[in-house]
Amino acid sequence: MTTQQADYLIANGLVVSGTCVAKQDVLVKGEAIARVGADVPKGAAKKVIDASGKYVLPGVIDAHNHPDNSDKMDTFSVSAAYGGITTIIPFIRSGRHQGASGTIVDAVKRFIEEGQRTSVLDFGGHASLVGGDDVERDVPALIRMGVLSFKMYMTYPRRGIMIPDDRMVLAIALASREGGLAMVHAENGYVIDYLEERFISEGKVSAEYYAPSRPRILEAEAVMRAATYASTTDCPMYVVHLSARESMDIVANWKDQGLRLYGETCPQYLALTDEAMRRDGALAKIAPPLREPEDNEAMWEGLATGLIDTVGSDFCGFTKAQKRSGGRTPTPEPRNPGIRVQGSESGPQNIFEAAFGGNSAEQMLPVVYHGGVNQGRITLPRLVQVMCENPAKIFGLYPQKGTLQPGADADIVVFDPSVKHTLGAAAQHCKADFTGFEGMEVLGNAVFTMQRGEVVIEGGELRRKPGKAKYLAGDPGLAAYAPKGHAVG
Ligand SMILES: [Zn+2]
Numbered sequence: 001m002t003t004q005q006a007d008y009l010i011a012n013g014l015v016v017s018g019t020c021v022a023k024q025d026v027l028v029k030g031e032a033i034a035r036v037g038a039d040v041p042k043g044a045a046k047k048v049i050d051a052s053g054k055y056v057l058p059g060v061i062d063a064h065n066h067p068d069n070s071d072k073m074d075t076f077s078v079s080a081a082y083g084g085i086t087t088i089i090p091f092i093r094s095g096r097h098q099g100a101s102g103t104i105v106d107a108v109k110r111f112i113e114e115g116q117r118t119s120v121l122d123f124g125g126h127a128s129l130v131g132g133d134d135v136e137r138d139v140p141a142l143i144r145m146g147v148l149s150f151k152m153y154m155t156y157p158r159r160g161i162m163i164p165d166d167r168m169v170l171a172i173a174l175a176s177r178e179g180g181l182a183m184v185h186a187e188n189g190y191v192i193d194y195l196e197e198r199f200i201s202e203g204k205v206s207a208e209y210y211a212p213s214r215p216r217i218l219e220a221e222a223v224m225r226a227a228t229y230a231s232t233t234d235c236p237m238y239v240v241h242l243s244a245r246e247s248m249d250i251v252a253n254w255k256d257q258g259l260r261l262y263g264e265t266c267p268q269y270l271a272l273t274d275e276a277m278r279r280d281g282a283l284a285k286i287a288p289p290l291r292e293p294e295d296n297e298a299m300w301e302g303l304a305t306g307l308i309d310t311v312g313s314d315f316c317g318f319t320k321a322q323k324r325s326g327g328r329t330p331t332p333e334p335r336n337p338g339i340r341v342q343g344s345e346s347g348p349q350n351i352f353e354a355a356f357g358g359n360s361a362e363q364m365l366p367v368v369y370h371g372g373v374n375q376g377r378i379t380l381p382r383l384v385q386v387m388c389e390n391p392a393k394i395f396g397l398y399p400q401k402g403t404l405q406p407g408a409d410a411d412i413v414v415f416d417p418s419v420k421h422t423l424g425a426a427a428q429h430c431k432a433d434f435t436g437f438e439g440m441e442v443l444g445n446a447v448f449t450m451q452r453g454e455v456v457i458e459g460g461e462l463r464r465k466p467g468k469a470k471y472l473a474g475d476p477g478l479a480a481y482a483p484k485g486h487a488v489g
Contacts, residue, residue, distance in 0.1 A: 013051025031452035059086025059411035061391035064312025071317030074118035079430035083362035084446030086411035119469035146473020155189035176235030179476030186222035216244035236260035236480035245298035282354035316357030370442035396474030414448035
């Protein structure tokens, strides 16, 4: 063959974009997609991947994860690749990442070095700004480093993680001025601390009291407040892990007014409820808490109608032992240490002392496909919008990432809709030894993952070695892609 021969032909599959599903072949040359169409000659590539009877998707972008507990970038990226994810955008916080101390800028530098050395997937980064960060100095510096998105916690005041509203408004205004965007964990932390304290003082520390300590209205209030700040500073705003049905009307109202407000939810808020909390105790402790079936349906409806723009995993990489011991969470000041109730073997006796966070990256695509597409709640193109295209568009990576079109990075997933499998700890490829989706039977799974033209997962085997991952500096000119008042996809 000639030297123009391409490297791979992904043949005979159904190629899915955000607008259609079509029987097409995808030709990969080097690190990029060379051609997509129904008329690609079969001899055009050195190797043919037969995707008959399968879907060919752009690699999923997981824009919400915290690989700084048991799983770091090395094992997290492998687990993500098995789940059909090809780009990860973790949260970086000062004082984390390989023992970094000092500023958030230092933490980002260490994080990039760690990712280039250990990740098997390309990665970007968001900066988490906490109360102690110098936002005037750091926000412009971070944007110059390609970190465009700044997450702020409207909760956890006693743990020193919440950023006070005055600092938050300043950070949002700076992000807006410099071409970045703001992200919030929207829950009213003062009211949560009050309720938690009250429950503890009354001896109500078993799992059933966890969700009532963080009622839905506290999320809705914080979404409203964050959107108000974004509106007055003209800044795009991304609300992570929406969970409460009451938040949907608020998002709808602000989107109607033209605010670039983006909503994210997670597989756990689509497919799990407070029943899991009552059963699994500490292992199911996440914030916002797992809610009711009506909230799951509201999240699905938001995904279908455009109120919710993306799905992220919120993977934390905790082991059961870390969850029991409170994990990375700084020890709260001692409060009523004498109070203890009977706990399950999977968690501490006081639910308020358990760590926040779960493990759900590898399961994310099958859970959203199964509950969304198989059960008729969203279409397959909509899945590609919310899991591939929109995160790329919002975080300044489109069209290099998130789409199968000529010139884009060859980040490709072959998804077999006929594979029936059971989700659980035994089937995942991370150090974390549990998942909230334990025992869930789903139909459909990623069976092949390629990133920038190199096979990462094939036949259940990891093919790529670390050391080739690229740090993806977000482009401020491309971020928050949609024109004002329009859903990104
Ligand atoms: Zn998170």
